[in-house]
Amino acid sequence: MEILPGEGVLLVRVGETRDAVEARLGPPAHPGIAARSVYDTEPRLVVDYDEDVVELVELGASGDGGEQATLDGVQLTFRFMDDVVAELTALGHHPERAALGYTFRAGFTIFSTGSRSAADLDPLATPDDPREIVEGVGIAPAKYWMD
Known part of the structure; x- marks a missing residue:
């Protein structure tokens, strides 16, 4: 599902x-x-409201084989965080480290809650592999993330 930075998704x-x-x-x-x-x-x-008006739209990772969140041809969810950040940076998006992932001034964030391990994507990963997996994307106007 394609995200629209700062706006949400088509739905x-x-x-x-x-x-x-x-x-x-x-x-x-x-x-x-x-x-x-x-x-x-x-x-x-996931839709968050402020007095019955959409304030934030979030998409979760579907896991192996399911539809994922995308932006400009880049799969955002259910991939290693570092790979996603590198591809988005190459497209001109500027990441800022946040508590659970990265925020982008265009109006979105990618995050990991730590509920998945590197072994979910790499069968050769060891139990202590520190690579994070993007588990979700949040979309809201840039001011939401920068306040």
């Missing part, structure tokens, strides 16, 4: 109302808390 855009999102996608599969809705799309879609 959900920052600034849309909850009513507009639910009219398009139906009710969330996992309503969770009032400010967050989770949809069982491929990849999984």
Whole structure:
């Protein structure tokens, strides 16, 4: 699923109302808390609201064989973080290290929560292999990430 930096994805855009999102996608599969809705799309879609207006769109890694988040032909999720950062940098995106990954001024972040290991992508990886896997992408206007 192609991301639109600073805007969201084709299915959900920052600034849309909850009513507009639910009219398009139906009710969330996992309503969770009032400010967050989770949809069982491929990849999984998480929508955060600020007073019923989309504030943040997140895509999770689908794992081996599933559809992944992409940007300009670069697969973002379910890949090694360093490889993704190198390819995005080559395309002119400028990463800034963040707590769980990297933020890009274009209006997105890539992150790892540490729930996957390098062995998920590299069968020769040792248990102590430190390579991070991009497990998700967050999309919001640049000011969201830089504040």
